[in-house]
Amino acid sequence: MDKKPTLVTKGRYELKYRGNKCLNCDHPLDISDKYCPNCSQANSTKKLVLKDFFDEFFSNLINYDSKLLKTLYALLIKPGTITKDYINGKRVAYTNPFRFLLSLAFIYILMFTYDNNLYTWDDLGLKDRIEKTGPLSYSFNNGETPKDSTNIQKQTEEALNQLDSLDNLEKIPIPGIQSIDSLQSIIGQGIRAEAKKDSFMLANPRKYLESIQNKNAGGLGKRMEFFFTFLQKDSIKTFQEAQEKYGANTSWRNRIAFNGSKSSLKAMEQPGTYVNNTIGKLPLVIFFFLPIFTVFIWVVYIRKKYTYTDHLIFSFHNQSLLFILLILSLIIDTIFNTASMGIFFLIFSFYLYKSMRRFYGQGRVKTIVKYIFLNTMFAFLALFVIIVLFTGSIFTY
Known part of the structure; x- marks a missing residue:
């Protein structure tokens, strides 16, 4: 006796709406196929109604929130682990490193430019x-x-x-x-x-x-x-x-x-408007800066069996954690009227050391030496990029 499919379905994904071929690419489908394996379109012959749009929206939102929570948990609690999982193929549970970093960068810049007092500089006359x-x-x-x-x-x-x-x-x-x-x-x-x-x-x-x-x-x-x-x-x-x-x-x-x-x-x-506008360009600058800095990581760990892309993902994850800490710092400073950025930079310094040790698996002495070298190069590159950014902004402001 054949068993009926036990898939949990609802809405336009119910079994009664399944077809035997994809409406998009005509690829043959089975009744158990929720999506076309060829083009990924949903296997449904049901006419769209407004309720379907709301169901899919909230479903995708909950799915993204689930990935977001898992990504935040892995970043905060397990330094270096999320990068290992991601490069080893465990990617469905986490958000895309590039998109995640870009989102955090924009959130931080928006919060920083909104809450600072730089615009008061404009009140000073020339x-x-x-x-x-x-x-x-x-x-x-x-x-x-x-x-x-x-x-x-x-x-x-x-x-x-x-x-x-x-x-x-x-x-x-x-x-x-x-x-x-x-x-x-x-x-x-x-x-x-x-x-x-x-x-x-x-x-x-x-x-x-x-x-x-x-x-x-x-x-x-x-x-x-x-x-x-x-x-x-x-x-x-x-x-x-x-x-x-x-x-x-x-x-x-x-x-x-x-x-x-x-x-x-x-x-x-x-001057205040100029500085704010220039700072607003930082998220885009970061994605030109990190690939250059990653070259130094690749050289330092050249004997490790990691590709350049693996090192770049490691940079994205650590930079994402830095933006999370900076966002927390802004929130705390706004609520309690304090200056907590220095404390969060110290937390990130310790986090980065633990992340390097866990991901690359080297001893304390080697990790500390490479940690000092890479942070020195990061500081020089960051200073150079900031000078170029503010100088270049003069000609485009």
Whole structure:
């Protein structure tokens, strides 16, 4: 006597709706096939109703939550174990490492940018910040363009006269400087040279720009200084205006210098917004950074029978744990008004050591040496990436 299938089914997956071939690819099916083994489409001939959509939504949600809980448990309680299970084929029970890390990174960045006070930096005016940090370009009569160098010379003489009160400088042995007069002469020459250059730029900007454009002699620094000065003076706002008023050519140097100067000025006017926008790019940067850092892990453990992808999954899992701890830190700091990030970094440091020992299976001494080396390389790479990110953001802000 044949036994009837004992599959637990409901909704459009009931046995009475099963077909003998896939409606998508025509692959032959048995009544016990809930899904087509060829294309994975559900084996059901039932017409869709609204209830089916809700049933599948909550079913998938519960299934994802189950994976999420198992992944969190394995990450928090068993360092290194989840990576071993995943690379050995036990993947159904866990969430995808790449997608899981990306989700955590976005959650952390959203929480961080929402809860910080960086936007208050925008309340400081550009003038206040220049007074605190020093002007980025030479100031002439509150921004007015001089017609001659009289004011420049006056400011230079005032600067030199201040040196007369520095009587004790003669007692300080400085190689190459015999007296206070020679020191005044050297400083005065530098001030006059800088003043002369700025006077020329402001008195005849078209001629000045032509001189640095001639045979591409002027680098990005000089061009950015020029565009920044006249953007700050509101004499130009677009690159087309720079072309019409000052004869800027359409070279790539000019365009990059103009855009970089304009973005720099905007970042100075809205530093909080600039920093927040730059931090918002970190999740994408992480996925360029980790594959590079994983090369060092692969080199350090080259004698182990792990592929580069295995090491990359190990990096993803550990970075995911770091974001979980940072999220917990933000929540605790928000509720109790504390600063707990340092404590969670210490927890992660110990966790990473245990994870390396358990996954790679080496002794304490070897693990500690490799731990120190890899963390040092991580710090250098992270610093380099942050510098590149914030510098590059200046040109795109």
